[in-house]
Amino acid sequence: MLFLFNEAVFDLGDIVSVLKDGTIPLPAAQFETLTTGHLTLLLREALYVDPMMATNKPDRTKHLAALIAYRAPGANALLGVRPDGADGPDDVGLRFANVPLLILTYLWKHQxxxxxxxxxxxEEVWNRVTENLHSAY
Incomplete structure (x- = not known):
């Protein structure tokens, strides 16, 4: 499975295997109970600390992408933006989307x-996505 997280496309393969590889700091039982609100908070906190985490921390980002894909079926893209002058994680804006595989493959090949x-x-994702765009903000 391909997942676009800000400026990077990740090949997640089997998302359950990614989640259960022991790298993510959550017990497997918590994956089932993690709410969308908790996931949103986790993402905002991570992006507040490092807005370029997809580039700076690809392993951690891959695990977060797998968690999104697992808890929000259909979501295969995230745009997270920390504005200049943000006072805290609540200022980080998030958008989730379901992007056609053809576009993700195109981006993956370019990457x-x-x-x-x-x-x-x-141009290929955020300017085109309308009806499939889901805001978590």
Whole structure:
């Protein structure tokens, strides 16, 4: 499974395997009880601390992407933005989307070729997504 997290596309493979590899600091039983509100808070906190976490902490980001995909079926993209001057995690805006696999594959190939630009992501995903866009804010 491909997942777009801000500026990076991750190949999650089997999301359950990613979640149960022991790297994520949650017991497997908590995956089932994690609410959308808790997940949103976790994402806002992580992005407040490091808005570029997809680049700076890809392993942690991959686990968060797997958690999103597991707890929010259909979501395969996240745009998280910490505005300049943000006072805390509540200021981080989140958008979830269901992006067609064809577009994610296109982005994945560009990323692997080293030519994926933020403008391409915005043009192919965030400027096009309307009815499938889900805001968590």
């Amino acid at each position: 692997n070729a080293g030519v994926l630009e933020p403008g391409t992501i915005n």
